[in-house]
Amino acid sequence: MNTSSIIHVGAALFEGFELLDFYGPLEMFGLLGDGAEITVVAEKTGSVRSSAGPCGMAEATMAGSGGFDVLLIPGGIGTRKEMANPQFLADLRRLAETSRIVATVCTGSLLLARTGLLDGRKATSNKRAFQEVKTYAPKVEWVAKARWVEDGKYFTSSGVSAGIDMAFAVIAKLCGRETSLQIASRAEYTWYEDNSWDPFAAVAEL
Numbered sequence: 624m625n626t627s628s629i630i631h632v633g634a635a636l637f638e639g640f641e642l643l644d645f646y647g648p649l650e651m652f653g654l655l656g657d658g659a660e661i662t663v664v665a666e667k668t669g670s671v672r673s674s675a676g677p678c679g680m681a682e683a684t685m686a687g688s689g690g691f692d693v694l695l696i697p698g699g700i701g702t703r704k705e706m707a708n709p710q711f712l713a714d715l716r717r718l719a720e721t722s723r724i725v726a727t728v729c730t731g732s733l734l735l736a737r738t739g740l741l742d743g744r745k746a747t748s749n750k751r752a753f754q755e756v757k758t759y760a761p762k763v764e765w766v767a768k769a770r771w772v773e774d775g776k777y778f779t780s781s782g783v784s785a786g787i788d789m790a791f792a793v794i795a796k797l798c799g800r801e802t803s804l805q806i807a808s809r810a811e812y813t814w815y816e817d818n819s820w821d822p823f824a825a826v827a828e829l
Contacts, residue, residue, distance in 0.1 A: 629660050630797055633691035633722065635715065636665040636681050639674045639701020643783050644728035648695055648790035654806045658798070664688050664718075666711055674699045685714035690721025693793060697786070698729025698749060706737045706759065716740060724776050726793055728786030732779040736760035744774040749782035750827035767829040768821045781821060788815045 632652050634645060652659045665671050665681035672678050696715070705711045716738035719725045727735050729749040733756045735741055742762040747769040749756070757765050766772050771780035771789035780789035791803040791814045807814040 628658070630655065630658060630692045632659055632661045632693045632695060633688060633718065634661060634663050634695040635685065635697070635718070636663055636671040636679050637699075637701050637705045637711065638672055639699050639704065640671070640679065640697045641699035641729055641783060642673050642675050642677065644697030644699060644731065644786050645673075645679065645695070647784065647787040648726065648728065651787060651790040651794065651806055651810065652693070654809055655794070655798070655802075662688070662691070666714070674701065685711070685718060688718065690718060690723070692723045692797070694718055694722040694725045696725070696727040696731035696734055698727070698731040698733070698782075702730045702733050706734055712738050722776075724778065724793055724796070726778040726780070726786075726789060728780050728789065729782045730756060732756065732763075733759060735777070735779070736763050741777065741779075744777060745772050746774065746777065746779040747772045747781055748779065750821075750823045750829055751782060753827060753829055768819065768824040770815055770818045770821050772818065781823060787812065788818075791816075792818065 663681050664683045664685045668681050670678040732746050732748040745764045745766050747766045770785050778789050780786045795803040
């Protein structure tokens with residue numbers, strides 16, 4: 624794990640990841656400038672196709688990487704395949720265990736839950752997939768109404784755009800609230816600081 628003042632962010636990719644889950648939070652960390660270093664990891668280096676078509680580029684393997692200050696796990700339709708991939712889950716668990724903070728977006732919480740590390744902890748996920756996620760990971764204390772949930776070092780967010788709000792919460796934890804507000808202003812983004820703000824739970828009848 625990085626011990627300098629620079630926040631080392633590791634972002635895990637897999638085929639079928641959701642674009643905004645991934646790039647939304649990374650843009651906010653990227654706006655820290657020299658204060659953050661981002662590494663994209665996957666099972667293999669090279670091009671990884673998103674659910675929408677455009678590819679991300681993994682520069683390091685999960686197996687060959689150590690823990691990070693922040694490990695980001697996006698969601699997307701590809702989570703359904705990876706949750707049954709023993710090697711992927713084993714590498715993900717090791718990275719999560721050795722990282723300072725683990726942050727999931729959308730159904731990325733399902734992948735983390737399948738490692739067993741969320742058992743007995745509070746977490747949330749995409750509200751449109753909420754019942755499905757609960758079925759696959761019944762030992763997690765799933766919170767239906769939450770923009771994001773923090774339980775120990777684990778941050779889990781609701782669907783897609785919620786990952787940006789969660790990223791600001793992580794940055795505030797590591798760098799202070801004022802830094803998050805400054806970055807939000809630079810991004811022309813309104814940060815929902817209240818993690819209980821979640822109108823989409825009602826839309827999904829949760």
